[in-house]
Amino acid sequence: VTVAAQNDYKARLRSTASAHRVLSVYGCTNLSFQGLRYESNSSAPTTGGSEYLVHVSAATGPSTDIEFKNCIFGDSYYQDTIKVNGTGVTRIYFRGCIYFNNNPGVNIFDINTVTNVDIEDSIFFQDYAGSGRGTVGIGTGSGAKGMILIKNSGSTQVSQTFNIRRNVFFSYQGASDYGFIQLGEDDNAFYEVTDCTIENNLFISDQSSRILGVLGIKDCRQILYRANTQVGNMNVGSFGVAGFFTKQTGTFTNPGCDDLRFFNNIWADNTGNMVKFSAGDPADTTNLQTDNNVYWNNGSAIPNGGRVLEASMDSNAILTDPALPNVPSSIQYPRWNNSTNHFPSG
Numbered sequence: 379v380t381v382a383a384q385n386d387y388k389a390r391l392r393s394t395a396s397a398h399r400v401l402s403v404y405g406c407t408n409l410s411f412q413g414l415r416y417e418s419n420s421s422a423p424t425t426g427g428s429e430y431l432v433h434v435s436a437a438t439g440p441s442t443d444i445e446f447k448n449c450i451f452g453d454s455y456y457q458d459t460i461k462v463n464g465t466g467v468t469r470i471y472f473r474g475c476i477y478f479n480n481n482p483g484v485n486i487f488d489i490n491t492v493t494n495v496d497i498e499d500s501i502f503f504q505d506y507a508g509s510g511r512g513t514v515g516i517g518t519g520s521g522a523k524g525m526i527l528i529k530n531s532g533s534t535q536v537s538q539t540f541n542i543r544r545n546v547f548f549s550y551q552g553a554s555d556y557g558f559i560q561l562g563e564d565d566n567a568f569y570e571v572t573d574c575t576i577e578n579n580l581f582i583s584d585q586s587s588r589i590l591g592v593l594g595i596k597d598c599r600q601i602l603y604r605a606n607t608q609v610g611n612m613n614v615g616s617f618g619v620a621g622f623f624t625k626q627t628g629t630f631t632n633p634g635c636d637d638l639r640f641f642n643n644i645w646a647d648n649t650g651n652m653v654k655f656s657a658g659d660p661a662d663t664t665n666l667q668t669d670n671n672v673y674w675n676n677g678s679a680i681p682n683g684g685r686v687l688e689a690s691m692d693s694n695a696i697l698t699d700p701a702l703p704n705v706p707s708s709i710q711y712p713r714w715n716n717s718t719n720h721f722p723s724g
Contacts, residue, residue, distance in 0.1 A: 390416075405440065416452075458481075485523045498543050516552070554615065559592065560594040561594065576602070623658040637664075
């Protein structure tokens with residue numbers, strides 16, 4: 379079944395004063411949603427069971443082969459914008475979409491205890507002022523969390539096989555202890571995420587607010603991070619521009635991280651203000667590989683704090699200017715205009 383807008387983005391599924399949720403996909407197979415807009419508003423309820431804006435679940439049976447293509451998701455005012463969860467949920471695809479403005483304390487994506495999810499060719503950003511939402515805890519512990527979270531909250535090891543590729547992430551306005559992508563978050567005795575490829579993405583640091591870094595990993599294995607570009611001055615505080623890699627400290631004996639691979643990436647700060655490259659105790663990670671990456675701090679030395687991932691570990695490190703343009707002081711957000719039926723670019 380294909381559910382498509384006759385004219386892209388002019389068909390909207392919108393929250394009401396009685397329900398925040400606009401779409402539930404339970405126990406379905408072979409569905410494609412195309413050219414639709416999913417959005418909430420400040421008058422939608424923020425209590426009760428109608429929380430996630432879009433929910434793909436195994437609540438009534440397996441949900442398989444579900445595609446969202448060329449859609450727009452945002453704003454969201456209650457819980458995660460998109461929740462994909464439940465054993466029996468597999469082969470879920472998000473392609474060519476725009477996502478913005480998750481609610482404080484939660485994520486745009488919460489992908490939990492599922493298999494085979496792809497997020498491709500999409501744009502992620504946060505612009506709360508543009509929605510009249512003020513600062514919503516930007517750069518503090520009470521801000522919105524990351525843009526993509528993949529984890530396993532169940533009691534058995536399930537979550538595996540994910541691809542995050544060819545996306546653009548920018549204008550992070552979230553919590554100071556989250557980044558663009560987070561793998562693993564809960565307290566379990568097993569690996570939360572197995573087999574995740576993050577490739578060919580662009581991460582633009584155009585905000586002054588605090589951020590954990592590009593990538594956070596807790597208790598995951600077989601993570602391949604390759605051919606990604608991070609450009610701009612990232613305000614990481616005690617974390618690192620590449621991210622934070624660790625094991626959760628909790629009730630269980632958590633496994634830590636295993637088989638993390640970083641190949642052919644670019645980490646570039648044209649301002650020369652890179653203060654820390656990564657964070658995390660090397661003892662929490664086994665079998666880490668890094669090779670043939672570009673590191674640039676406007677000619678200044680790449681910081682080395684003896685953490686889990688450092689440029690000094692890369693025997694083929696490239697320490698020359700990648701000639702990337704400076705991040706502009708203001709980026710025009712790709713918001714759809716209902717009056718002109720265009721994006722700002724036309």
